[in-house]
Amino acid sequence: MNSQIFLQTMCNRQYWVLVIIAFLSVMGIGVVDCITGSQITFALFYLFPVVIAAWFSNKNTAIAISLFSAVTWLAVDYFLNRIYPNLLVYSWNYLSRFILLIIIALLLRALKTLLLEKHDLSREDPVTKSLNFRAFHEIAEVEVSRAIRYGYALSLAYIDVDNFKAINDTRGHDAGNKLLCAVVDAIRENLRDSDIVARVGGDEFILLLPVTDQASAQIVIAKIQNHLMSVMDKNDWPVTFSFGVLTCIENIPAIDRIIAMADHLMYSVKKGSKNGAKFMTYWNQNETDS
Known part of the structure; x- marks a missing residue:
């Protein structure tokens, strides 16, 4: 205040x-x-x-x-x-x-x-009103530089909506857009002012969590997962969510590398049972799964 x-x-x-x-x-x-x-x-x-x-x-x-x-x-x-x-x-x-x-x-x-x-408009996703990838990338680059300068941890989560195509196919694109907006609203309710969310694909989202180690990221992601599933159940939307979460501690790589690693983690969840989260820590150029 x-x-x-x-x-x-x-x-x-x-x-x-x-x-x-x-x-x-x-x-x-x-x-x-x-x-x-x-x-x-x-x-x-x-x-x-x-x-x-x-x-x-x-x-x-x-x-x-x-x-x-x-x-x-x-x-x-x-x-x-x-x-x-x-x-x-x-x-x-x-x-x-x-x-x-x-x-x-x-x-x-x-x-x-x-x-x-x-x-x-050039920085905003027209459907969810969240940031688009371009705007997210600009902000994330600044946050990565700040994390490197001051030596704090930074976490990034890549999220995919499982079975989203079925919503568009059976209920129409208006229902799909409504679902996407509900996803962004649910995520925002569990974020701090310093955290950012962006839509980067049809049903894919990125979260940037500055000054967040893996333990803190796990708590935040668990809250988001529970809230998202509550909203989906309430609206009778038969979808789930796959999360790939990367925490960087030292020798933080470029933002494109961070996004790529988080994306890879997310796809490993989707190739498995879906509806889950996989965490990894990038520390001094070493990668530790969790």
């Missing part, structure tokens, strides 16, 4: 620092515009604070900066005697500038939102 409050406080401070910088920038541009006189136009520079506010803050702040920029622009015109005596012309010029700044701010906000959504 304390860390969450700290992060929230830091975000609020960064937001207000950005707002202050944007307002001061507009004022500075206005002062320079006055000093240089009427021969040099600073119209373009009034856009910069608006662009910064639109991209790095929220919509309301961007609108406020746009309004302040338009007012400052107008004040400079008044100071330099660039105000037309005709009230209609005066009003039109002011509204045109303000509307232009607002449009640019809103377009930038829309562009940023679109880019963020596109980025999220």
Whole structure:
């Protein structure tokens, strides 16, 4: 809770620092515009604070900066005697500038939102809303590097849904998708915030458990297995789950190697009786089954 409050406080401070910088920038541009006189136009520079506010803050702040920029622009015109005596012309010029700044701010906000959504979609499995393999791989590489640096254990579990094809064949793909979503939900309920789950195939999932030795991994996997089977029984889904779990302690290999070894463990379970878990420890380039 304390860390969450700290992060929230830091975000609020960064937001207000950005707002202050944007307002001061507009004022500075206005002062320079006055000093240089009427021969040099600073119209373009009034856009910069608006662009910064639109991209790095929220919509309301961007609108406020746009309004302040338009007012400052107008004040400079008044100071330099660039105000037309005709009230209609005066009003039109002011509204045109303000509307232009607002449009640019809103377009930038829309562009940023679109880019963020596109980025999220490129990292998210469309069915279960869990991470896809690409996103998982990026995060896992960082966690492996951290584990190597600080010398802690790391466990990875590869999971396959046994007999999943029968669900699609007999009950349809909608039922299959519902089952996959239920699997992810059940797994997440038994994970810490630092753990991650991803869908990496039609009915295959990967779990990354940082700072987790084999004993701890066995406890977590047992909880997940029990929860999954409870959900499957409740929904009358005749499937089971095969787990391959690799724990790395020293001289941790690359993430692709870890995934491959966990995948191999999982397939050894599937070739046997299915509905089980096989654990192995990778320690100082030695592999110990459990």
